[in-house]
Amino acid sequence: MPSLVIDRVTKHYGGFRAIEDVSLSVERGEFIVMVGPSGCGKSTLLRVIAGLEAITAGKVTINDRDVTALEPADRGVAMVFQNYALYPHMNVAQNMGFGLKMSGRPRAEVEAAVRRAAEILRITDYLAKRPKELSGGQKQRVAIGRAITRAPEVFLFDEPLSNLDAALRSQMRVELSRLHKELHATMVYVTHDQTEAMTMADRIVVLNAGVIEQIGSPLDLYNRPGNLFVAGFLGSPRMNFFRARVETVADGAIEVAPVGLHERIRLPLRGGSVAAGAEVMLGVRPEAFQEEAPNGIQVTATVKVVESLGRETLLYADAGTFATTASESQEGYIAVHRASQQAVAYGATIRLAIDPRDIFVFDPKGPTLRYPERQLAAD
């Protein structure tokens, strides 16, 4: 039985369509991460689940109860806010127990629930402190503790880690994953940070302009993005996109001419249809560039930026007319990922080889036409 069902939910603000006919089913114990660019409706959808926003059409069900018309407190959800939203005039214990207290629970029960939650988060030492006296990370723990205290059926997180510094953020990521496993809780998590999405999610929901682009496991979305948007959204640096024209279509394969190259590449399609003369987009992940590729295309490029990260290296290279579009660098540089330290400097010339088997093909306005024939992660 799904823990949370969002059924054809629509939310309009006047003429603005924040969410358009969105449906989603979340299994009990699942960790769902909703990602998307700012303004895509992910936070609105979370607030709809919480009951903080009334919806224009649709239905929200939590554990088979239709909660569409219920007050937030009666829905069995708890929410962790981006800015923590701790009550400044209450101490930590009061903050955590406020919901149960307002529900008229006996004091002993409230205290027990607060203590249990505090133990789980290891914040028993701060129970008597005011939020003002806590650091950002501690406040975040208290905010999570407040949610745990209420023992909700669904946990909601609204970009909870975005106010933390990088070190604390990765620490809290691990912590949240641990909590999820320990509590067997259903969690819905909104973020714009794809690292958080990739590392924590059982399934990722990619939202754009109020509609769901794709739902799937992190690797599923990374390896088989359903369209150009999803392909560009997951992965850092972004996938390199090259414009190309379809020359011929035959035997379930196409021959394309990338803009800026003389070569033509023959690529077998897997489903989808395209006509000769159509514009398509070729996609190549930064880690797909090799030094040599017997059957592939070779380009030489000039290194413009080197980012040495220690265990890996990112290169941004200028291949002249063979330029990327809508990529990380505005200048059309090609992003290249090398899994080792590299002895290259600004201005150096490097050879980039692309194996045809690693190339994605996208219809610019439609679904993915072709996925790579092999997964690099498995190599």
Added chain:
Amino acid sequence: MTVRQEAIATPSALPSAHAKPVPPRRRAATPLRLYMLMLSPALVLFGVFILVPVVLTFIGSFFTFGLTSPTWSFAGLDNYLRAFGDPVFRLALRNNLIIVFGSIVTQIGFGTLLAAILDRGIRRGSTVFRTLIFAPMVISAVAVGLIWLMIFDPNIGPLNKIIIEIGLRPPTLGWLGDPNLAIWMFLVVAAWQYTGFMMVLVLAGLQGVPTEMYQAAALDGARGVRAFWYITLPNIRNILIVAVLITSVGAFKVFDLIYVTTRGGPANATEVLGTYIYLQAFNLGNMGYADAIAVFLLIIAAVLGWLQLKYSRRA
């Protein structure tokens, strides 16, 4: 870990907020009615004590009527025409304008200077100075008027005594008895009471200028007076505009100070719009004429008040 899991268990094992036996409430309907209910006391008070009187002032300005007389006779524009031919009205207006411009120069000038010194010039004692200089602001204008009435008193006033001590001659008619002198003395008293207010206002603006900006300016070679000119002043420009407007409105509305010291005398020499409205309405019984002058004051105040809110939102 296992122990913890049992403690928290699954959500259904723990009593939780939603599971209590009371029936869940429906979402509250649009809170429009609640909002209207919360707005209504303010709207009622505005209507009864501000808007209706404003309308009645306009209407009254076209009639002739007395304080107690039940009969109103239509006067058309007579009250307004009368004002333009009335030398006392013109004198009152002139006095108001002197107080407006004099107050802007003295209160905002000294206030800005003091604020700049207290903000960045001196360290020690700045809180004490600020508190002291600001203190007259909270004293009622009546008390301020009476204190200065004593100071200006020809017989027992310290001012005359000091003037004589240093070998000068105090004014023969007294500080407030001399029509040419009295209005300037009011400027001194007004400055005494309100300069601290302007200082605090400007100080708040000065403290809003980030220190980094001064550091950046210092790197660009602007320090001291040049930093004040190129960094501070542009940053507090809107605050200064608001200060000018507040001072202007206050100076047009001046009443208490003049009423308790000279009552507009001698011979209407220190009359201002506020005291003249009061005189015409409640001493001479020319209610319609008083309304016409009041309309004049109302228009000035409305324009200045509107400008004030316009600029204060940008400050």
Added chain:
Amino acid sequence: MSKLFRFRVLTTAMYGFVIVYSLFVLLPMLWMVFAAFKTKREIFIDPLGMPDSLTFVAFGRSWAIGLGAFLFNSAVVTVLSVLLIVLVSGMAAYVLARSDYPWMRWVYLLVVVCFAVPVHSVLVPLFQMISAAGMLNNRLAIALPYAAYGIPFTTVLLYAFFLDFPRELEDAARLDNCNRLQTFLRVILPLSGPALASASIFQAVFIWNEFLLALLMLTRPALKTVPVGIFELTSEFTSDWPAVMAGLSIAIMPIVFIFFFAQKYFVRSLAGLGK
């Protein structure tokens, strides 16, 4: 060397200016207190000097004409008006800050219009209305207008405060099972303390000192407030300056006392005028 010298000269000049100005502010207040302790003879002979002895005779003379009653009346009117102002403005400001209805902009504009109207310009109809309602010599005759004319500024002040009030706290309260009233009482109100204190103290000082309406509306001696009361000291004690100054000292004391303790809030509210 010369740079240091110039710095010293400048600093000295700045201290000098501030000290001279402070004396200009301080001396009149000192003269008031000194005069209150002098005898009528003393003040005539030596206006500048300190009093010879600490005699409270003048205080007794001015207290005898009913200063106590004036203080009481002012306190009643001030408390009543300020409570009304804060309550009414708080509700109005909250609605203005939280509702999305487009016509709320007109309500805000109305508040601004009311802010710009000086009470001096509506004296005639106001007096006639109060008179017709039979409310002359009733404390409400000034308390209600004070409230009406204090609400616009307070509403603008609290509106800015509520706009900055984190909405997430209200969302969190809803998730924590608070209805609107509980959210207001348990979350918003406890956190509005400083803003409400600022607004209250500013209005309290203004109302405590108001003269014009109090002069017009309350003519019965038993109802007069401090400013009107002390004004009439002058006709009561022609040329008895020690008694007048003693009366002023007593009348000013409460407000100066409040000012020194609540200065922070008062200044914040005034500074809000410029924001």
